[in-house]
Amino acid sequence: MIDIDRLQGWFLKHQRDLPFRDDRDPYLVWVSEVMLQQTQVETVIPFFVRFKTVFPNVRSLSESDPEVLQKLTEGLGYYRRFKLMREAALMIMRDYGGVFPKTYDDLIRLPGIGEYTAGAIMSIAYQKPYAATDGNVIRVISRVMGIKDDMRIPANRKRINTINQAWIMRADPRLYTEALMELGALVCTPKKPQCEQCPLKEACRSHQQQMVESVPFLSKKPSKTVITYVTLILEDNDHYIMRKRTEQLLEGMYEWPQFEAESSTGVLASLSAQGIEIEITKTLPEVTHVFTHRIWKMSPYRARLIQGMDQSWMRIRKSDLKDKPMAVAHSKIPIE
Numbered sequence: 001m002i003d004i005d006r007l008q009g010w011f012l013k014h015q016r017d018l019p020f021r022d023d024r025d026p027y028l029v030w031v032s033e034v035m036l037q038q039t040q041v042e043t044v045i046p047f048f049v050r051f052k053t054v055f056p057n058v059r060s061l062s063e064s065d066p067e068v069l070q071k072l073t074e075g076l077g078y079y080r081r082f083k084l085m086r087e088a089a090l091m092i093m094r095d096y097g098g099v100f101p102k103t104y105d106d107l108i109r110l111p112g113i114g115e116y117t118a119g120a121i122m123s124i125a126y127q128k129p130y131a132a133t134d135g136n137v138i139r140v141i142s143r144v145m146g147i148k149d150d151m152r153i154p155a156n157r158k159r160i161n162t163i164n165q166a167w168i169m170r171a172d173p174r175l176y177t178e179a180l181m182e183l184g185a186l187v188c189t190p191k192k193p194q195c196e197q198c199p200l201k202e203a204c205r206s207h208q209q210q211m212v213e214s215v216p217f218l219s220k221k222p223s224k225t226v227i228t229y230v231t232l233i234l235e236d237n238d239h240y241i242m243r244k245r246t247e248q249l250l251e252g253m254y255e256w257p258q259f260e261a262e263s264s265t266g267v268l269a270s271l272s273a274q275g276i277e278i279e280i281t282k283t284l285p286e287v288t289h290v291f292t293h294r295i296w297k298m299s300p301y302r303a304r305l306i307q308g309m310d311q312s313w314m315r316i317r318k319s320d321l322k323d324k325p326m327a328v329a330h331s332k333i334p335i336e
């Protein structure tokens, strides 16, 4: 059993001064928790500050132009989460009269809000004892309890959540949730945890049994799929030719026309067969972008459109390019 008062006391003394902690308004807690998913705190801070200024409340988010929202969050990755946030904001306006839902059951109904985010909002914003179990928390609890099970397996993660839920019932929900997350971020880090500074070291089985580095155990991830693309920075006088993605990955983002292919020869031939003639004007350096489950290897070319147009393409004035939300994978391509 851990000493919860000690954990909470440690947090009050050592917590970082983060903009998300200025205000525990449920809307802002939600925004910060969504941004922090899969993204480092330092990366999130400027995005959060800008977001809070542009969309200070649910209503403003619900009325947002999807492209402005995408532009504002460009660079954070996992864009779908913001599309779902906007859908959730619309639902809050429609079904809850614009008042942020106050119960776990209502929160979990909203698009993009899962057990973790609902638990974080309930505990941090509303001071209610609902567990929020993310990767940091899984690491801390599995180490403290000396649980060596594979945390890639959902049932094992669920057991950690059960322990977290039991502990929060005896705690100050907001302090406890933030303390456990902060401990995982600052002290009980994945590599070289600072056990000597840890308020939980007396109770920690992994520390006592010197197995800190091997807990939590995570089995090997399936390897990433590598996809090779020919990517065309396609110009038509003072316009670029682009496409807006409809695929789930990066949905709604603008991208250069690209084709799964090893070289440009077959791409040009198949475009020509569809009545689209282009001329390659420059070969650009290769660019690689790594996603969670896949890797894009892109061979980019500058090219000029001579005739024809694919129905998925659109003309974007060159001077407007900077205002268009673009996937990092494609904004990494040096187009000059």
Ligand code: SF4
Residues within 6 Å of the ligand: 140, 143, 144, 187, 188, 189, 193, 194, 195, 196, 198, 199, 200, 201, 204, 205, 206, 207, 212
């Ligand atoms: S004692 Fe070490 S391993 Fe255990 S919770 Fe603290 S930092 Fe993590």
